[in-house]
Amino acid sequence: MSDNVLRYRDDEAHDEPAVTLDAFVAGQTNAGAVRLEAGDDARALLPHIDRLALVEVSFPSFRDGRGYSSARILREAGYAGELRAAGDVLVDQIPHMRRCGFDSFAPESAIDGAMLERSLARYPTPYQRAADAKVPVWKLRHG
Amino acid sequence: MYRYDEYDQAIVDARVDEFRDQCRRRLAGELSEDQFKPLRLMNGLYLQLHAYMLRVAVPYGTLNARQMRMLAHVARTYDRGYGHFTTRQNIQYNWIKLEDAADILAELATVEMHAIQTSGNCIRNISSDQFAGAAADEVTDPRPWAELLRQWSTFHPEFTYLPRKFKIAVIAADEDRAAMRLHDIGLQLVERDGALGARVYVGGGMGRTPMIAPLIRDFVGADELMSYLEACLRVYNRYGRRDNIYKARIKILLHEIGADEYRRQVEEEFLAVKQLGIDPPAAELARISEMFASPPFDPAAPDSVDRTDPDFALWLDQNVKPHKQSGYAIVNISLKPIGGIPGDASAEQIDVMADLAERYSADELRVTHAQNIVLPHVRKADLYPVWQQLGEAGLAEANLDLISDIIACPGLDYCALANARSIPLAQKIGQRFAGAGRQRDLGELKLKISGCINACGHHHAGHIGILGVDKKGTENYQLLLGGSGAEDVSLGRITGPGFDEDGVVDAIERVTDTYLQVREQGERFVDTYRRVGMQPFKEAIYG
Amino acid sequence: MRLVTGNDLPTGDVVWWAGGGWSRHIEEAVDAGDRAEAIAREEEAARRVNVPYVIEATATPDGPRPAHIKDRIRALGPTVRTDLTLKPADPNAGSWVI
Numbered sequence: 001m002s003d004n005v006l007r008y009r010d011d012e013a014h015d016e017p018a019v020t021l022d023a024f025v026a027g028q029t030n031a032g033a034v035r036l037e038a039g040d041d042a043r044a045l046l047p048h049i050d051r052l053a054l055v056e057v058s059f060p061s062f063r064d065g066r067g068y069s070s071a072r073i074l075r076e077a078g079y080a081g082e083l084r085a086a087g088d089v090l091v092d093q094i095p096h097m098r099r100c101g102f103d104s105f106a107p108e109s110a111i112d113g114a115m116l117e118r119s120l121a122r123y124p125t126p127y128q129r130a131a132d133a134k135v136p137v138w139k140l141r142h143g
Numbered sequence: 144m145y146r147y148d149e150y151d152q153a154i155v156d157a158r159v160d161e162f163r164d165q166c167r168r169r170l171a172g173e174l175s176e177d178q179f180k181p182l183r184l185m186n187g188l189y190l191q192l193h194a195y196m197l198r199v200a201v202p203y204g205t206l207n208a209r210q211m212r213m214l215a216h217v218a219r220t221y222d223r224g225y226g227h228f229t230t231r232q233n234i235q236y237n238w239i240k241l242e243d244a245a246d247i248l249a250e251l252a253t254v255e256m257h258a259i260q261t262s263g264n265c266i267r268n269i270s271s272d273q274f275a276g277a278a279a280d281e282v283t284d285p286r287p288w289a290e291l292l293r294q295w296s297t298f299h300p301e302f303t304y305l306p307r308k309f310k311i312a313v314i315a316a317d318e319d320r321a322a323m324r325l326h327d328i329g330l331q332l333v334e335r336d337g338a339l340g341a342r343v344y345v346g347g348g349m350g351r352t353p354m355i356a357p358l359i360r361d362f363v364g365a366d367e368l369m370s371y372l373e374a375c376l377r378v379y380n381r382y383g384r385r386d387n388i389y390k391a392r393i394k395i396l397l398h399e400i401g402a403d404e405y406r407r408q409v410e411e412e413f414l415a416v417k418q419l420g421i422d423p424p425a426a427e428l429a430r431i432s433e434m435f436a437s438p439p440f441d442p443a444a445p446d447s448v449d450r451t452d453p454d455f456a457l458w459l460d461q462n463v464k465p466h467k468q469s470g471y472a473i474v475n476i477s478l479k480p481i482g483g484i485p486g487d488a489s490a491e492q493i494d495v496m497a498d499l500a501e502r503y504s505a506d507e508l509r510v511t512h513a514q515n516i517v518l519p520h521v522r523k524a525d526l527y528p529v530w531q532q533l534g535e536a537g538l539a540e541a542n543l544d545l546i547s548d549i550i551a552c553p554g555l556d557y558c559a560l561a562n563a564r565s566i567p568l569a570q571k572i573g574q575r576f577a578g579a580g581r582q583r584d585l586g587e588l589k590l591k592i593s594g595c596i597n598a599c600g601h602h603h604a605g606h607i608g609i610l611g612v613d614k615k616g617t618e619n620y621q622l623l624l625g626g627s628g629a630e631d632v633s634l635g636r637i638t639g640p641g642f643d644e645d646g647v648v649d650a651i652e653r654v655t656d657t658y659l660q661v662r663e664q665g666e667r668f669v670d671t672y673r674r675v676g677m678q679p680f681k682e683a684i685y686g
Numbered sequence: 687m688r689l690v691t692g693n694d695l696p697t698g699d700v701v702w703w704a705g706g707g708w709s710r711h712i713e714e715a716v717d718a719g720d721r722a723e724a725i726a727r728e729e730e731a732a733r734r735v736n737v738p739y740v741i742e743a744t745a746t747p748d749g750p751r752p753a754h755i756k757d758r759i760r761a762l763g764p765t766v767r768t769d770l771t772l773k774p775a776d777p778n779a780g781s782w783v784i
Binding site for chain 2: 693695696697698699700730733736737753754755756759760763764765766767770
Binding site for chain 2: 062063064065066068069070072076090092093095096097099100115118119122123124125126127128129130136137138140141142
């Protein structure tokens, strides 16, 4: 595991190298860690989520938003392991990624910790329900 | 009108803080332009030809007088005394300094306004019918639904880095005043078995590959609408093309996989998504709807209007539309004076319109996709003083939906993407057809000009459309006929080889002359075109 | 001649490379020749200018005239609002663009 992974989990980090989705689905491995490329179908993992400890989702460019949907699909199906955004991950994007269910980050370029903290604290009450625990505004309005 | 509560205000205030920080990092050199660009675009800040341009959201085109005055204040204080109303019912300022951008947003936030998602590959400002709440033909006021969508789409965590921009329109009448089927998603609110819901059209758009959105679902109930839209967007986010910016809009995905396959995928996603509890409760739509309740109309308001003044009568016939309430009328303020710049208004004019709204229109204004302004609730007894005051401000042009009521993008005079100028052409066409008698004789004729293939001027949807192109370094204009953005939606066809600026004005005159010769009783230009086809026009143009 | 142009970072104003720095007036633009691309790169890296690029222009007695209409409009201002251009007092300023 690289040293600059930001984790928002209390459990022990999972050190095993991630295998590709193809290798995993082909059943050639007992791996507990899978790497999804941006275009991979996260749904292919759903039958196996109970035995996965880490899913790493690749962001080849910060403009490529497919990984946000991959994350939500996994979380909505009940995946509880580590979900890592890796690649071109920028400080201004991490709050949205957290909302989609990512709980660890392996950004290519270093991220300013203080700025990230400010950024994560900035919007306490979102408008919509997502894959995090934040309570949407409409719920606060109507209970 | 919607009013912010503490949550709405906190979100907009936080956005100002965030953008201030992003601007600071850029000015300090911590962010490169490449990194900053998507951040500033997400907040409507472009870099155009002469300066930064800021696009401010006017959600579903609705404003009160206080907000309108703030727009004038921004024009005066931070720009050069004017603003440009756009086909997305927003306003943009052409001469903004990056150093001022956060201060402007802070000022806007004090009147519950913002520039959130007015650009970027995200869900843009929700557009709607400018006559909402005033028109007799609507099944319900679409604006509460649009507000619900505004909240759902604001900082949507999953859909902020879509393949491309995403535009949603909501209407609630059969008459389409919002070009609904030329949006990525068009919603028409309908009633079924006593319940309100939406008919969902997906995959319309203009740009270089114009398409009319097919019907994807006949009815989605109010209680499941967000889930359904979430499914629509998720399929697009996952499978929309990202390899080619020109093929990245959802219309291309629909075109490539077909409407049936898209529908199937959405339904599959919807089955999963609707279990997640992401739809706000009915109480939320009810809460918002209360704020859009009709103003207290006077049931005894007189229904007759004194038409003695002939100029006033002209304006009345052209720019004033029927209201659902007897004794009231909908006033359309044309921002298309002959020889003027379509959609531009000075700070003084914006203030005048704010004053009139406050005094005569229940404190409400609307921006239309045709770049005009509406006073939705005017007592008929007040129409004459309203007209007089508009006239004093240069705002009483009686040309709504006539040939000089031209939609035009900013074009090469302002826009970094443009290939040709749009505004000078609009000015010349307006001047050529300036006579009131001549324009009125031509009747409804929607002329729309875009300065490049991106089609911000809706040229595909014009009865007459003009597209500016770059022909070896000189401006050239293609002519299209037969488009419509209304309920009779259609896409225009190119007549043939293009023209220079004067040539295209001449060609339009030959087109309208032909129409006058061949039209039958009661036919609008576009009806005649549909009946006789391109050929007679082509012969007249190219002879 | 080859000019380097861009927009000023804090204000967004159109600027032209004038040798030792940037000018808002195209009359002061200099021929950057073979150094044009390098100047654009260096100045952008130093965050002194926004999205600089290189254009072709012709030297005239009144100063450089860009080959493309877009850059002529940038040099002057919007042709439909001559009051807001760099030459508001010159009624014929717009004809230079066409």
